[in-house]
Amino acid sequence: MTRKQQRLILILSAMAFLSLAVGLILYALRDTIVFFYTPTEMAEKNVQPGTRLRLGGLVEKGSFRQGENGIIHFAVTDTNKSVKVTYKGVLPDLFREGQGVVAEGVLQPDGTFKADTVLAKHDEKYMPREVADSLKKQGLWKHAKDYGEYGADGAKAGKELTQ
Amino acid sequence: MFNYLANPTRFLRLQKAVQPWLIAATVLVLGYGLYLGLFVAPPDYQQGETVRIMFIHVPASILAMGIYVFMAIAHAVGFIFRHPLADAAAKAAAPVGAVFTFISLATGSLWGKPMWGTWWVWDARLTSMFVLFLLYLGYIAVWQAVEEPHRASRIAGIVALVGVINVPIIKFSVEWWNTLHQPSSLLRKGGPAIDPTILTPLLWCIAGFALLAAVLVLHALRAEVLARRVRQMELAQVGRAG
Numbered sequence: 001m002t003r004k005q006q007r008l009i010l011i012l013s014a015m016a017f018l019s020l021a022v023g024l025i026l027y028a029l030r031d032t033i034v035f036f037y038t039p040t041e042m043a044e045k046n047v048q049p050g051t052r053l054r055l056g057g058l059v060e061k062g063s064f065r066q067g068e069n070g071i072i073h074f075a076v077t078d079t080n081k082s083v084k085v086t087y088k089g090v091l092p093d094l095f096r097e098g099q100g101v102v103a104e105g106v107l108q109p110d111g112t113f114k115a116d117t118v119l120a121k122h123d124e125k126y127m128p129r130e131v132a133d134s135l136k137k138q139g140l141w142k143h144a145k146d147y148g149e150y151g152a153d154g155a156k157a158g159k160e161l162t163q
Numbered sequence: 164m165f166n167y168l169a170n171p172t173r174f175l176r177l178q179k180a181v182q183p184w185l186i187a188a189t190v191l192v193l194g195y196g197l198y199l200g201l202f203v204a205p206p207d208y209q210q211g212e213t214v215r216i217m218f219i220h221v222p223a224s225i226l227a228m229g230i231y232v233f234m235a236i237a238h239a240v241g242f243i244f245r246h247p248l249a250d251a252a253a254k255a256a257a258p259v260g261a262v263f264t265f266i267s268l269a270t271g272s273l274w275g276k277p278m279w280g281t282w283w284v285w286d287a288r289l290t291s292m293f294v295l296f297l298l299y300l301g302y303i304a305v306w307q308a309v310e311e312p313h314r315a316s317r318i319a320g321i322v323a324l325v326g327v328i329n330v331p332i333i334k335f336s337v338e339w340w341n342t343l344h345q346p347s348s349l350l351r352k353g354g355p356a357i358d359p360t361i362l363t364p365l366l367w368c369i370a371g372f373a374l375l376a377a378v379l380v381l382h383a384l385r386a387e388v389l390a391r392r393v394r395q396m397e398l399a400q401v402g403r404a405g
Contacts, residue, residue: 007243015324022328026339034341035286056341092280094209102343119279124348126214127358128205 036102039081049109056102064097087115094120171388178385185378193371199364216274222372223266228330230260235327238320250316254306255383261299287336288344298326
């Protein structure tokens, strides 16, 4: 074996072991690395009331309601399970039904989630308004998971509701 | 090409010949890309005009990761084949990569405030990108702190090779864990999720910023090669005087 080959093998094996070590660490820490739990994960983990966590998913359609004293009610769903959320404060611009959100707060004894921060999640899809409109016209806009239901108009309507 | 460039004098000659053309191409491609992105591309149906941040953010992020991979490969080549320019190339590329990482973090933060509702969160994507920035700073600091060049090159090489493990973590963070950051729009199953009217300007911007990075790295590498010569001459002089 030449010196070059020796050095090549040395570097490759060092990298392989390091990657394996890092991979194992990340695998062990996976529960803390996730930024939020989905409603299903929350049920699986048997989260106790009073626990502070982030809950993520889609805002369930038809669940948005403006309550008394400026309290906002909506439900977060992963299309499998759903959790009712209460929140008092300003919602981000992208907040609308069918859109991804991450709510940070505390699970209440009655199973609802009291959020003190609500962040909007944006998806990876980018298109101009005209393309979004024509997709809607052609009836290709049926996946709430893929796109927000109301587009930019929905955000405006949502804002008016919250004001 | 690889062995051809092992001679620093040949590299300097080639770099001098290529640089004007590379600069001209950068001005044209980057100028055209930014013009398309900032003025021609339509506003996004959800984000409105804020989408234009992407034309800086995405190329900067790609180059931030790409340059680190380049540095790791350069150090591996330097270590295995004893290529004389390899570690100099990595050293020259580091500040460029660090600046692109900073641009990526800053533009992402500016986009996050209006879209997500927050400047910053410690999710897996943002945190791993921040770690990349720290790795760049650490790498640069090693070259600054260790005086003996061969020792500095060795330690810097270890930082580059160990740190490169972070790059796939950045790339796949949005798939492995729940993150606030959206999944990849370009390299994904089923092709890019970006409408052609927005995708085309983005691709031009990526090409333009890549050319800019090449110009900057080659220029810095020239400076590094010349600096090493000066050092050698100084050493020779000290040797004669002593």
